[in-house]
Amino acid sequence: MTRVTISSVLVMMCASAVLGAGDLTFMKKPSATASYSRVYVSRFAHGGADKARGLVNEHSVVGVVQGMPGGVQIAIDSAKPDATQPDLVRLDFSGKGKFTGAPTASIKMRPSGSRGATMGTVGPVIVAVKRDGQSIPVFIRGTYWKQNTSRGLSLMLTSAVEGSCKFGAKTYPVRVIDGNSNLKFTDALKPPYRPSTTMAFDRITVGDSNGAFSRNSAGSYVGQPISVDGKLYSVDISGMKIKATPMKIAGGSVKVNAPRWSCTLVGKKYYLSLTGGKAPVSVPADEYVTANYTVFTGSDPRKRCATIRGYGSYRGGKAFTVGSGQTVDLALGAPIEATVLASKRAGKVSINLMMKDPLGGRISSITTEEGKRPPAPSIDVVDKSGKTVYTAKLEYG
16 A cells, blocks of 8 residues: 555656646647737649658649748658548648658549639648657648639648746746747747738737636737736746746836726837736837727636727827836727718718727727627718708618
């Protein structure tokens, strides 16, 4: 009995030593995260039945992923030499154009309805990519199309490492997501910044104390500060290790009058992905514009509430400055400035309603507590005397 107890304790100690706070391991099911990198191939060269390269069908073609570091190559091929249409995608992450033993994803072809055109669904599947003696799980899903001599391929690829990391006195689960499919997890975002939902840089996401990740989890791009519990940290990733260090830089804070919110701040020096409540959130001193934010009327992410979403002020809106020791009231969403835009063409009048936030950023959507759009507004058209001559009920478009 004693030997069993000691053995169990030793196993637990060894497991703890192998993967503790600060250690990372490859995420076995990367499809569990909604993040991905999108890759495209629009130019293909004839590959043929080339045994030395690992190609099977005489009609196989090979293309290089556009704008991808390392030159990832993809072959459109088949499992059997006599197949009349492609049924496999072969992926060479080394960029050498060698597909022997390379991971594959199936293509399910179907007619598209257009003359001479076919469409194919790639995956979804998780494949194992071998690199530096390690097996990296990669989730693949996408679309292949061919019309006459033209063809194209669009893939969503997801790979990530996960573990836990100490932020101050607390330990949280973390994921580092590959943003450009080079499987390195250390590609940092640096200025100048151009906000986009598909920037090719690696991202860090921090879960909650229960180990759960959600759309509103704290996050940042590698190389940028991350805000956890209202404090800023710099994160270092080296190999399969991650470490967060409190930042000691001149800064202030932003405060939003909402029980829950998320927002991207694009500065001259920093790019911040923030989440918070009514308490101030620390930010480095910088000049910022807002991008892609959501304001919630409820504090509990598990309960539905009304929301306001905005594109932010980074395109034509106003900037604001946070100085050292300064707290800035950041007005996201309300109060909303509504402007009626009317144009006349060929005897017809088109009326649109433009909604902007206090920084001049466009409002993208508003939902009620039931998760629905609010009733569409009506506009009265009046003559010079003030008499209503027509009432127009706007439609969402």
